[in-house]
Amino acid sequence: xxxxxxxxxxxxxxxxxENGLFLGAISLTYGMPLIVELxxxxxxxxxxxxxxxxxxxINKTFDSIDTDMLKNLIG
Amino acid sequence: xxxxLLFIPILTGVLCFLTxxxxxxxxxxxxxxxxxxxxxxxxxxxxxxxxxxxxxxxxLFADMFSAFIVLIVSIVGFVASIYSIGxxxxxxxxxxxxxKKLRLYYILFHMFMFTMLLVGVTxxxxxxxxxEMTTLVSTLLLILYLRKSSVEAAWKYMxxxxxxxxxxxxxxxxxxxxxxxxxxxSGDALNWTSLIKVADQFDPTIMKLAFIFILIGYGTKAxxxxxxxxxxxxxxxxxxxVSALLSGVLLNCAMYGIIRFYSIATKSTGIEFTSNLxxxxxxxxxxxxxxxxxLQEDYKRMLAxxxxxxxxxxxxxxxxxxTFGVFGALLHMFNHAMTKSLMFFGAGxxxxxxxxxxxxxxxxxxxxxxxxxxxLLIGGLAITGSPPFSIFISEFIIxxxxxxxxxxxxxxxxxxxxxMIFAGFFYNLSKMIFGNPKPGITTGEVSRWTLGAMVILVxxxxxxGVYIPPTFYDMIMKVVAVVRWDDKKWLIFGQF
Numbered sequence: 018x019x020x021x022x023x024x025x026x027x028x029x030x031x032x033x034x035e036n037g038l039f040l041g042a043i044s045l046t047y048g049m050p051l052i053v054e055l056x057x058x059x060x061x062x063x064x065x066x067x068x069x070x071x072x073x074x075i076n077k078t079f080d081s082i083d084t085d086m087l088k089n090l091i092g
Numbered sequence: 093x094x095x096x097l098l099f100i101p102i103l104t105g106v107l108c109f110l111t112x113x114x115x116x117x118x119x120x121x122x123x124x125x126x127x128x129x130x131x132x133x134x135x136x137x138x139x140x141x142x143x144x145x146x147x148x149x150x151x152l153f154a155d156m157f158s159a160f161i162v163l164i165v166s167i168v169g170f171v172a173s174i175y176s177i178g179x180x181x182x183x184x185x186x187x188x189x190x191x192k193k194l195r196l197y198y199i200l201f202h203m204f205m206f207t208m209l210l211v212g213v214t215x216x217x218x219x220x221x222x223x224e225m226t227t228l229v230s231t232l233l234l235i236l237y238l239r240k241s242s243v244e245a246a247w248k249y250m251x252x253x254x255x256x257x258x259x260x261x262x263x264x265x266x267x268x269x270x271x272x273x274x275x276x277x278s279g280d281a282l283n284w285t286s287l288i289k290v291a292d293q294f295d296p297t298i299m300k301l302a303f304i305f306i307l308i309g310y311g312t313k314a315x316x317x318x319x320x321x322x323x324x325x326x327x328x329x330x331x332x333x334v335s336a337l338l339s340g341v342l343l344n345c346a347m348y349g350i351i352r353f354y355s356i357a358t359k360s361t362g363i364e365f366t367s368n369l370x371x372x373x374x375x376x377x378x379x380x381x382x383x384x385x386x387l388q389e390d391y392k393r394m395l396a397x398x399x400x401x402x403x404x405x406x407x408x409x410x411x412x413x414x415t416f417g418v419f420g421a422l423l424h425m426f427n428h429a430m431t432k433s434l435m436f437f438g439a440g441x442x443x444x445x446x447x448x449x450x451x452x453x454x455x456x457x458x459x460x461x462x463x464x465x466x467x468l469l470i471g472g473l474a475i476t477g478s479p480p481f482s483i484f485i486s487e488f489i490i491x492x493x494x495x496x497x498x499x500x501x502x503x504x505x506x507x508x509x510x511x512m513i514f515a516g517f518f519y520n521l522s523k524m525i526f527g528n529p530k531p532g533i534t535t536g537e538v539s540r541w542t543l544g545a546m547v548i549l550v551x552x553x554x555x556x557g558v559y560i561p562p563t564f565y566d567m568i569m570k571v572v573a574v575v576r577w578d579d580k581k582w583l584i585f586g587q588f
Contacts, residue, residue, distance in 0.1 A: 027251055034258050038265065045269045050282055052151065056221035057261070063228050064254055071250060074235055074243050087244040090325045 022084050024075060028068045035061050093138065093145060094152045094213050097131045097162070098206060100124060105202035108195055114184060118177045121198045125173035128205065132166030135159060140567055146215065150283060153215035156570040160422065161212035161348050164429045167552075168340045169205045171545045172333040175437050176201065178541030179332055182444050188237075197236055197331070204229045204337065211345040215283050219349050220261050223313060226342055227253045233334045234326060245322075245329035252322040253313055260309025260349070266302035267356070270294045284352060291359035300365060303357040306350065307369055313346035316407060317377035320400045324384075327396035328449065332440025335392065336433035339399040344425050347406055354410060355575050363413060370411030371502050377404025378509040386516030390449045391442070394520055395435050398475060401513055402428045408506060409490040410575075414497050418572045420489030426568075427482040427556060431474045434549040437542060438468035442524065444538045451520050456529035461537050465525055467546045472521040474553045476514040482556035 021027055039057075042049055049057075076082050104124025111117045139145060139159040146153045154162070180197060183189045189197070207229055210222040227250065234246040268282055274290050312319040327335050350370075358366050381401040388394040402424070409421025441464045446454050458465030474481035487510065494503035529535075537543060556564075 024247065024251075031251070031254055031258070034255065038258060038261055041262070042265045042268075045265060046272050049265070049268060050218075053216065053218040053221070053282060056218050060221050060224040060228070064224065064250075067228050067231055068250060068254075071231070071235065071243070071247050074238065075247060078238065078240050078243050084247075087247060089241060090244055090248075090329075 024068075024072045024082050024084055027084070028065065028072070031068070032061075032065065093131075093135060094147050094154055097128065097135055098152075098209055098213070100128050100131060101202040101206035101209065104128075105199045105206070108199045108202070111195060114181070114191065114194060117195055117198050118181070121173050121201065122177065124202055125170045125205070128209075129166045129170040132162045132209075136163050136567075140563075140570070144285070146285070150215055150285070152213050153283075153285060154213050155574055156567065157348070157352075157574045158212040160426075160567070160571050161345065162209060164344055164426060165205065165208045165212065165341050168337060168429050168433050169208075171433060171548050172336050173201065174548075175336070175440070175542050175545035176333040178539030178543075178545070179440055179444065181541070182538055183331075193236060197233070200229055200233050200236075201334070204233060204334075208337075208341055208345050211348065215285060218282065219352070220257065220264050223260075223310070223346060223349060224254070224257055226345065227257065227313070230326075230330075230334070230338060230342065234330050236331065237329075239329075242329040245325035249322045249326040252319070256312025256319055257309050259305045259312075263302045263305030263309055263353070266298055266305065267353070270298045270302065284356075287356055288359075291356045294356075294360035296360045296362075299357045299360045303353060303361065303366060304369070306353045306357075307373065310346045310349040310353075311373060314343050314350065314407075315346075315377075315400050315403050316373045317380045317400065317404065320377065320380070323400060324393045324396040327399065328390060328392035332436050332443065335395075335440075336436040339396065339436060340429035340433040343399060343403050344429060347403060347425065350407075351410055351575055367411045367413050370407045371499065374404040374406075374408035374411060375502060375505055375509070377401060377407065378506065378513070382509050382512050382516070385513055385520075388516075388520060389451055391451050391454070391520070391524060392436075392439055392449050394451070394517065395432065395439060398435075398513070398517060399428075399432060401509075402432070402475075405487065405490060405506075405510075408502070409486075409493065412490060412493045412497050412499055412502075413576075414493050415572055415576070416489055416496060417493035418575050419568055420486050420493055422568050422571050422575075423556075423560075424483070424486035424490065427486050427553075428475075430549050430552040430556075431471055431481075431483055434467065434471040434546055434553060435475055437546050437549070438464055438471055441538050441542055442468070446530070446533065451524055453530065454524045455527040456533075457525050460529040460533050460535050463537055463543050464546070467543075467550055468521070469525055470550060470553065472518060472525075474557070476517050477510060478514075480554075480557050482553050485557060485560070 136159040139154050144155045207225040214222050231246050231250045274293050315323040354366050377400050381397045384397045406421045406424050409417050474483050477484050477487045
């Protein structure tokens with residue numbers, strides 16, 4: 018995730034992390050309680066949706082989806 | 093009782109879809125937040141008198157600590173909704189936002205309130221879900237303006253916070269793993285109320301690992317130092333009422349997660365481990381925020397770094413421990429929420445008037461906007477910890493606890509950083525407040541609504557500085573008992 022410059026790749030990195038966590042949770046504890054699983058699923062779904070909107074916005078405002086453009090706010 | 097409190101912000105948000113004019117939206121939003129405030133205060137009163145409440149087959153609950161968070165959320169939310177009318181009204185009048193955007197703003201505002209209330213009343217390690225939801229909603233609030241800088245800030249906020257909070261999920265899973273070993277496979281194994289009863293039987297190694305992950309994860313959201321990089325961007329690019337909510341309330345919600353885990357983890361790992369971690373991260377926050385405050389050129393960023401500093405102070409207070417340390421930290425949470433919101437409101441007024449966020453381009457605020465200027469001065473004195481105001485009291489108590497518990501080096505460093513921050517912050521603020529107004533700036537306030545909101549907060553800042561009402565004191569003492577968990581009777585009898 019750190020080495021990638023495209024926001025799309027960063028988003029995929031996030032999804033892979035979540036996948037790994039779910040696998041970890043299942044192997045450690047036979048899965049979390051249902052309500053928690055559902056909640057996490059919902060959050061990740063909405064999160065990825067919003068990241069999609071953001072990528073669209075980045076593309077529209079900066080004319081490219083390269084995170085190198087995103088370094089105006091420092092200090 | 094709790095479900096009504098959660099239902100009202102959602103209802104207000106949904107009803108906002110149906111509104112047709114600016115006045116309707118504002119009236120609806122104000123009514124919604126007033127009802128939320130009343131229900132919130134009612135909940136606090138009920139919990140204060142009758143002890144813990146459990147609802148919806150133990151999914152929702154409220155003990156004194158939850159009630160304390162609900163109190164902060166509902167007060168700041170109410171004040172921010174008053175302020176929004178002035179601030180957003182001004183933006184609307186100058187054509188920066190259209191009616192659709194304005195409606196979207198109020199819908200998201202109330203959804204944001206809902207998610208923050210949910211953080212307080214979840215009886216579950218699924219607290220993670222609520223905190224993640226706050227990130228999602230506030231990201232949408234950030235990109236309201238669609239400026240280049242706000243899109244950038246939103247992307248940074250979103251990626252750093254979601255990834256950071258993933259670590260907290262790992263910590264939660266580890267805690268659940270520890271709990272399943274003791275209590276077996278059950279839905280209750282993630283509930284605070286059942287976890288705290290068996291907290292001393294946890295495997296210390298697992299709990300240590302879990303606490304580190306939780307501290308990093310929720311610490312990212314709370315803006316503790318090495319993970320704070322998103323905070324100045326997000327807080328300075330958001331509209332001012334949202335900045336106030338983000339700084340004053342959301343950071344406290346994340347801190348709430350850390351403190352909950354602290355009270356569970358401490359039982360098995362021993363107090364040194366958790367305390368030292370919190371003190372180290374707290375001091376790091378103070379130390380890193382200091383140079384950025386002194387050399388800052390943008391006043392909203394300066395306030396954001398000051399939030400990093402204050403979260404550090406709260407972490408240090410919890411880390412010092414003892415009744416006094418925790419009491420000071422909790423009082424500091426409340427005081428910081430009030431004072432920082434006041435400062436962001438003042439900064440918002442200055443921003444509306446001058447159209448710039450640079451400190452050097454603003455001067456003579458006290459002459460061009462007498463009331464805002466005076467309140468910014470009060471807020472600035474208060475936030476840096478000057479005597480007659482509320483933050484002085486809580487910082488003093490934390491420092492006292494530090495010396496009392498024998499953390500001499502940490503206390504001295506803490507004092508040193510605070511003094512330097514005071515000097516830097518006040519130097520920058522006085523450049524803005526005093527002097528003559530820049531040419532082209534007319535005299536007069538931006539809007540009466542914004543002043544009304546600030547007056548309410550100034551009252552809190554003043555009163556708590558000189559006098560802590562006995563009920564309030566008693567309430568915080570009950571929260572301290574929840575955090576330190578001295579008194580097991582409280583859970584058994586459902587009463588303090």
